[in-house]
Amino acid sequence: MRILSLNNVTKTFGGLVAVAGVSCGVDRGAVVGLIGPNGAGKTTVFNMITGSTRPDDGHIFFAGHSIRGLRPHRIVALGIARTFQTIRLFPGLSVLENVLSGCHCRMRSGLVSSLLRLPGQRREERLVIERAMAELEFVGLAGLWRSTAGSLAYGDQRRLEIARALATEPRLLILDEPAGGMNEQETQELAALVGSIRDRDVTIMLIEHDMGFVMPVCDQLLVMENGILIAQGTPQEIQNNPKVVEAYLGLDEDA
Ligand SMILES: Nc1ncnc2c1ncn2[C@@H]1O[C@H](COP(=O)(O)OP(=O)(O)O)[C@@H](O)[C@H]1O
Ligand SMILES: [Mg+2]
Structure with a gap:
């Protein structure tokens, strides 16, 4: 079953055609890699799926909804969460508070019950904190929940962003260069983490340059x-595609 479809999606910046009529589909439960040279x-494409950039043309469908032009928070509420190529955490807030900032959109209680601190609100707060801690446990950061996000090692900050995204209970998780700045061991751990996220029935799209990570x-x-x-196509089909080897994969051999 298709969870996401892009139909002729296009974006220009001034005279530059950044995305030219891209059409593709993502099956539910798949891990899909988006590769290609810088620029x-x-x-x-990720920004248009997540609503931070509005397409000039084309259609985007997610789980039966047309999401083109929706605001980012509406798209999160429909079940798409993301991380960023350049890490976007609140560096002065704690690790736990950063994950809580992602839980916000799932909270049912409104402003009034929040101000009055009604019992239902307190119960919900407790559940949200438990849920945030469970996500930190899942990515291996539970022991660091009190630390400020800015004090974490780079690889840990990337995993914290993933925990925050997971706390929104996405059906589709979008990762923009999640292994960026990670060493080899962290990259291997990330590969295992991606596998366990998929095991939670979360579909994944990711951008990554490290072919040793992407292919398996x-x-x-x-x-x-x-x-x-x-x-x-499949990683194997792509590896043997002459157009791709010329445009991208061949670059390593020339270097
Ligand atoms: N907000 C923007 N304003 C102007 N140009 C942009 C903007 N975002 C991206 N671009 C340009 O669009 C092209 C594609 O960028 P991007 O999607 O970031 O590429 P990639 O992620 O594949 O490296 C690049 O030439 C980039 O400079
Ligand atoms: Mg990029």
């Missing part, structure tokens, strides 16, 4: 170059 338009972790790959989707 290919990968992050712009992804079921499907989408390849972009100059705003165009030049290929899609």
Whole structure:
């Protein structure tokens, strides 16, 4: 079953066509990698799916909803969460508070009960904190819940962003270069974490340059170059696709 479909999605910045008529689909339960050289338009595709950039043209459907042009918080509420290529945490807040900032959209109690601190509100707060701690446990950061986010090692900050995204209970998780700045061991742990997120019936899309990470972790790959989707298929199909080797994978051999 398709959970996400992009149909002819296009975005231009001034004269630059960053994303040119991209059409593709993502099956529920898949791990899909989006690869391509720097500037290919990968992050712009993620920004359009998550509502931070409005497409100029085309359609985006998620779980039966047309989500094109919806505000980011509406899209989170429908079940899409993300992390960012450049980490976006609240560095002065604690690790736990950062995860709680993601839980916000799932809280039912409104402002009035929050001000009056009604019993239902307190119960909900307790549940939200338990849930946030469970996500920290899941990514291996529970022991650091009191630390300020800015004091964490780089790889831990990336995992904290994932915990915050998971706390919104997404059906689709979008990771923009999650292994960026990680050492080899952290990258291996991330691969295992992606597997256990998928085991929770969360569909995953990720951008990553490290082919040693992408190939074993992804079921499907989408390849972009100059705003165009030049290929899609299994990692094996992509590895043997001459267009892709020329545009992207061959770069390593030349270097
Ligand atoms: N907000 C923006 N304003 C102007 N140009 C942008 C903006 N965002 C991205 N671009 C340009 O669009 C192209 C695609 O960028 P991006 O989607 O970030 O590529 P990738 O993630 O594949 O490296 C690049 O040429 C980039 O400079
Ligand atoms: Mg990018």
